[in-house]
Amino acid sequence: KQEVTQIPAALSVPEGENLVLNCSFTDSAIYNLQWFRQDPGKGLTSLLLIQSSQREQTSGRLNASLDKSSGRSTLYIAASQPGDSATYLCAPFNNAGNMLTFGGGTRLMVKP
């Protein structure tokens, strides 16, 4: 059974800092991995998807890396802004179980 851990659980930083959010998973037989953002009381917004054959994906100030063999993914946020404040969720997809498994999330607060 896939287990996903996200570190840190919470993070508070001043505006402008570069951030690293970590995700580790136990079952490396994944099809892809997605990073999501969730604002309070809202659904999930997909930020980045990395296929199992890829090493990283970039979108604007976001960069996600994937090391499938070691069961790790990292989300890098450059030049953080107050609008980045949200919970960030990592979710690998396993074909075997045909499902996403979510980590506990990292609650990010970027202070002006």
Add this chain to the structure above:
Amino acid sequence: GAVVSQHPSWVICKSGTSVKIECRSLDFQATTMFWYRQFPKQSLMLMATSNEGSKATYEQGVEKDKFLINHASLTLSTLTVTSAHPEDSSFYICSARDHRDMGISFFGQGTRLTVV
């Protein structure tokens, strides 16, 4: 990009009544949709996998008679919370995978259910 629409976004109902939540994939067909439940300040917990034209697959501990799932078309899955009780109050979210686009998963806006 593809969009998954969930309705209603919030609902308040009396104990003992049933509530139906709809999940639609707006511009792609989804043979499989997923229903999650989320408690405050916790991550998403998969409740069941909804399969078009066949029975849903429920995760361990989820009562299939309490949470009825119907996936009657390739763009619509519904979750009905039957005989709702206050402990069923929660945030319910659906998702669907777009197989045209690397199997990316899109999520609905979520439904806040409050049972009084």
